[in-house]
Amino acid sequence: MSILVVGSVAFDSLKTPFGEREKILGGSATYFSVAASFFTDVRVVAVVGEDFGPDEEAVFLDRQVDISDLERVEGERSFHWKGEYGYDLNVARTLDTQLNVFARFKPRLSEAARQSPLLFLGNIQPDLQMEVCEQVGARLVAADTMNYWIDSTPLELRRMLKGVDILIINDSEARALAEEHNLVRAARAILSMGPARLVVKRGEYGAATFTRESYFATPAYPLEDVFDPTGAGDSFAGGFMGYLAAINSTDEAAVRRAIIYGSVMASFDVEEFGCERMRRLTYDEINARFRELRAITHFEEAEMPPF
Amino acid sequence: MSILVVGSVAFDSLKTPFGEREKILGGSATYFSVAASFFTDVRVVAVVGEDFGPDEEAVFLDRQVDISDLERVEGERSFHWKGEYGYDLNVARTLDTQLNVFARFKPRLSEAARQSPLLFLGNIQPDLQMEVCEQVGARLVAADTMNYWIDSTPLELRRMLKGVDILIINDSEARALAEEHNLVRAARAILSMGPARLVVKRGEYGAATFTRESYFATPAYPLEDVFDPTGAGDSFAGGFMGYLAAINSTDEAAVRRAIIYGSVMASFDVEEFGCERMRRLTYDEINARFRELRAITHFEEAEMPPF
Numbered sequence: 001m002s003i004l005v006v007g008s009v010a011f012d013s014l015k016t017p018f019g020e021r022e023k024i025l026g027g028s029a030t031y032f033s034v035a036a037s038f039f040t041d042v043r044v045v046a047v048v049g050e051d052f053g054p055d056e057e058a059v060f061l062d063r064q065v066d067i068s069d070l071e072r073v074e075g076e077r078s079f080h081w082k083g084e085y086g087y088d089l090n091v092a093r094t095l096d097t098q099l100n101v102f103a104r105f106k107p108r109l110s111e112a113a114r115q116s117p118l119l120f121l122g123n124i125q126p127d128l129q130m131e132v133c134e135q136v137g138a139r140l141v142a143a144d145t146m147n148y149w150i151d152s153t154p155l156e157l158r159r160m161l162k163g164v165d166i167l168i169i170n171d172s173e174a175r176a177l178a179e180e181h182n183l184v185r186a187a188r189a190i191l192s193m194g195p196a197r198l199v200v201k202r203g204e205y206g207a208a209t210f211t212r213e214s215y216f217a218t219p220a221y222p223l224e225d226v227f228d229p230t231g232a233g234d235s236f237a238g239g240f241m242g243y244l245a246a247i248n249s250t251d252e253a254a255v256r257r258a259i260i261y262g263s264v265m266a267s268f269d270v271e272e273f274g275c276e277r278m279r280r281l282t283y284d285e286i287n288a289r290f291r292e293l294r295a296i297t298h299f300e301e302a303e304m305p306p307f
Numbered sequence: 308m309s310i311l312v313v314g315s316v317a318f319d320s321l322k323t324p325f326g327e328r329e330k331i332l333g334g335s336a337t338y339f340s341v342a343a344s345f346f347t348d349v350r351v352v353a354v355v356g357e358d359f360g361p362d363e364e365a366v367f368l369d370r371q372v373d374i375s376d377l378e379r380v381e382g383e384r385s386f387h388w389k390g391e392y393g394y395d396l397n398v399a400r401t402l403d404t405q406l407n408v409f410a411r412f413k414p415r416l417s418e419a420a421r422q423s424p425l426l427f428l429g430n431i432q433p434d435l436q437m438e439v440c441e442q443v444g445a446r447l448v449a450a451d452t453m454n455y456w457i458d459s460t461p462l463e464l465r466r467m468l469k470g471v472d473i474l475i476i477n478d479s480e481a482r483a484l485a486e487e488h489n490l491v492r493a494a495r496a497i498l499s500m501g502p503a504r505l506v507v508k509r510g511e512y513g514a515a516t517f518t519r520e521s522y523f524a525t526p527a528y529p530l531e532d533v534f535d536p537t538g539a540g541d542s543f544a545g546g547f548m549g550y551l552a553a554i555n556s557t558d559e560a561a562v563r564r565a566i567i568y569g570s571v572m573a574s575f576d577v578e579e580f581g582c583e584r585m586r587r588l589t590y591d592e593i594n595a596r597f598r599e600l601r602a603i604t605h606f607e608e609a610e611m612p613p614f
């Protein structure tokens with residue numbers, strides 16, 4: 001099954017303790033679609049300015065991502081985010097945000113886009129996410145959001161959530177959305193807002209997923225070189241959704257493997273700046289890391305007799 | 308095999324968002340020995356004051372913990388810690404510490420104590436840990452420490468580490484000890500200081516263990532009611548060491564199951580204040596939670612063919 005993703009295609013200027021990059025291709029839809037493209041057909045809905053050129057296009061086209069629904073606005077510039085990470089790579093400090101073309105973005109979907117069976121609503125304004133959702137008769141809708149929308153547009157976000165099957169957010173976002181520190185309680189609150197499944201990204205600590213009846217958690221793939229955490233969450237979502245699309249299932253066993261593929265894609269993403277690592281990723285590498293995650297989390301049954 | 312533990316037997320005054328308790332029995336050796344007593348014979352080396360009475364004694368004796376090496380000092384009071392937790396239960400704020408009898412503690416071990424095959428050095432002054440270590444011809448030595456000793460007695464700590472086989476500390480302590488934010492790199496640095504194995508406790512995120520050749524990680528048992536995190540780390544260490552003692556093995560498969568038993572014991576500890584929950588814990592409950600941790604971390608193999 002093919003996936004439609006709406007989100008940002010942006011330029012990022014990044015500084016981490018290990019180096020910096022000026023205006024490299026980023027954005028939630030970019031990271032998501034590159035990761036998901038290893039698993040299924042992906043189509044991107046987004047808007048870019050005239051600074052989006054052949055080099056940027058190649059990132060999508062090399063991965064056979066369909067960008068025919070990518071709107072280009074002449075005379076304007078693409079969304080630009082400038083940020084910085086300290087040694088605690090879990091926390092980004094935003095230095096500058098220029099919405100540019102995104103300020104007036106009204107997603108207009110092609111007929112082909114409207115037919116997509118799977119939809120991923122990347123982290124953009126909840127109203128835009130809802131507009132796209134209403135235009136697509138998707139069988140499965142997943143979404144991301146962030147603290148900014150949780151704080152500034154809570155009502156719109158709540159409306160959007162009613163149409164979402166799987167919410168994929170991080171730890172602190174789940175706690176903020178539910179206004180509850182304990183993650184198990186936060187998950188229960190979020191599952192009452194609409195989504196049938198919550199996926200929680202925990203950065204270096206891994207990921208977890210909750211439904212009303214089930215729970216699964218995995219540690220992250222252990223990395224000693226995390227260069228740039230930008231896009232980790234979207235790469236995770238891309239691997240997660242891509243795998244579900246590839247096997248056309250959302251049963252618990254499929255979702256668990258999808259969480260692992262998501263973790264694997266995120267682990268590659270952070271090894272280099274931008275999409276650099278993902279662009280030369282191979283299936284052998286993906287499958288090897290999946291097996292490794294299985295090996296480092298496996299333990300045998302035991303039973304402790306009364307002593 | 309039996310375990311000897313040296314550490315604190317103390318009174319704690321605690322405040323959490325869910326309630327408070329005045330002068331309840333606590334201390335690293337207390338939590339460790341109660342948890343480990345479900346798996347093997349345990350003997351405690353510590354010092355208490357005249358405020359340690361029959362009620363406190365019963366916590367040990369009800370669990371068949373040997374307290375014949377517990378030194379009692381007349382006319383003095385036991386170690387007292389007063390602390391507070393906010394909603395982020397990972398961080399304790401110390402309000403008051405009264406060393407009392409601990410200020411002049413010189414561990415004097417009985418002949419039986421010196422014969423212990425397994426030794427756990429609970430979180431006390433590294434010099435005291437070393438003194439005990441030198442008196443015991445243990446086949447396996449595990450130790451805990453904390454940021455306070457990492458900062459204030461780094462040389463003593465480094466000396467102590469040379470005699471330790473397994474170091475069991477938390478996330479932030481591992482980073483501080485290695486002066487390295489990345490946990491994989493921090494682990495490698497710590498493994499070069501003496502211990503052949505590092506066990507990292509990550510609170511609500513679970514636990515991980517490193518040797519030079521292996522890695523294993525598990526998420527924590529998901530709890531929606533964490534009442535009092537005091538003693539979680541020592542209960543973990545007690546379950547971990549207790550299981551290794553019970554099956555008399557430190558091979559990788561045994562250590563992995565020991566990490567799970569440690570996680571299980573910690574998860575029970577935090578459900579109520581002090582040792583309250585642990586005192587009425589059953590083997591059925593322990594084994595059920597072990598099986599549950601296995602069920603919520605299990606996923607099947609997969610192989611992604613090139614798409």
